[in-house]
Amino acid sequence: MTEDHLDATFASLADPTRRAILARLAQGEATVNELAEPFEMSLPAISRHLKVLERAGLISRGREAQWRPCRLEAGPLKDIANWVERYRRFWDQSFDRMADYLKELQTPRGDQDDRKN
Amino acid sequence: MTEDHLDATFASLADPTRRAILARLAQGEATVNELAEPFEMSLPAISRHLKVLERAGLISRGREAQWRPCRLEAGPLKDIANWVERYRRFWDQSFDRMADYLKELQTPRGDQDDRKN
DNA sequence: GTTGTACTTAACAGATAAGTTAATTAATAA
DNA sequence: TTATTAATTAACTTATCTGTTAAGTACAAC
Numbered sequence: 001m002t003e004d005h006l007d008a009t010f011a012s013l014a015d016p017t018r019r020a021i022l023a024r025l026a027q028g029e030a031t032v033n034e035l036a037e038p039f040e041m042s043l044p045a046i047s048r049h050l051k052v053l054e055r056a057g058l059i060s061r062g063r064e065a066q067w068r069p070c071r072l073e074a075g076p077l078k079d080i081a082n083w084v085e086r087y088r089r090f091w092d093q094s095f096d097r098m099a100d101y102l103k104e105l106q107t108p109r110g111d112q113d114d115r116k117n
Numbered sequence: 118m119t120e121d122h123l124d125a126t127f128a129s130l131a132d133p134t135r136r137a138i139l140a141r142l143a144q145g146e147a148t149v150n151e152l153a154e155p156f157e158m159s160l161p162a163i164s165r166h167l168k169v170l171e172r173a174g175l176i177s178r179g180r181e182a183q184w185r186p187c188r189l190e191a192g193p194l195k196d197i198a199n200w201v202e203r204y205r206r207f208w209d210q211s212f213d214r215m216a217d218y219l220k221e222l223q224t225p226r227g228d229q230d231d232r233k234n
Numbered sequence: 235g236t237t238g239t240a241c242t243t244a245a246c247a248g249a250t251a252a253g254t255t256a257a258t259t260a261a262t263a264a
Numbered sequence: 265t266t267a268t269t270a271a272t273t274a275a276c277t278t279a280t281c282t283g284t285t286a287a288g289t290a291c292a293a294c
């Protein structure tokens with residue numbers, strides 16, 4: 001909810017490996033090795049990505065014997081969705097066209113200035 | 118639309134100054150000095166933030182005399198919204214509860230295991 | 235021309251990020 | 265106890281990010 005939290009969430013999502021990990025976890029829990037398998041990257045590297053995701057609150061980790069199963073935690077994603085929703089009106093209809101349209105309403109017909117092409 | 122583009126967009130949004138700049142631009146075009154005014158930061162720093170936003174396609178810049186008015190470009194924000202929507206089901210109802218609920222359906226009444234509180 | 239305003243670029247410093255390999259911790263299994 | 269598997273931490277390299285001040289560019293006004 002805080003701005004600071006948004007920082008960490010957006011930063012976490014800026015990495016394609018981490019987004020792929022989240023996509024995998026959307027299908028269910030997985031261990032570190034399972035998560036690492038699709039990537040040509042060392043296990044420590046994956047472990048660090050997981051730590052980044054954990055710090056952002058995007059995953060949580062349990063303990064079962066020597067495995068540390070990860071699961072998706074979607075709270076921060078909801079924050080992102082809420083944040084971006086505030087801009088929906090800017091893409092729902094082209095804002096440029098909207099501005100032109102409003103201008104047109106104020107201007108007598110056949111009387112518009114030239115515009116750059 | 119590409120993954121690469123998402124990288125740049127998320128990374129741009131990970132900075133509170135840049136998010137504040139976008140919020141300001143949601144109210145209309147502004148010059149660099151106008152955008153810089155609320156921040157205790159040098160103008161070159163703002164200029165670089167704007168370059169980051171521009172590279173991510175989140176703003177565009179015109180030229181009017183010596184001013185370079187910035188405007189919001191919401192395309193990449195739409196991409197973010199689309200991306201995050203895929204996870205909506207994970208926060209719309211608590212997924213934990215959903216799992217519990219499904220389990221409950223499969224279990225004879227008054228017969229459930231203890232759960233952590 | 236010169237001066238002033240708006241903004242960018244250059245050059246630098248410090249912090250953070252992302253990967254590597256090697257060593258370490260933790261639990262299982264023999 | 266020893267060996268194996270799962271995962272993390274340590275130490276290090278390289279690159280990128282974010283800010284600074286100082287210098288440079290572009291246009292306007294005089």
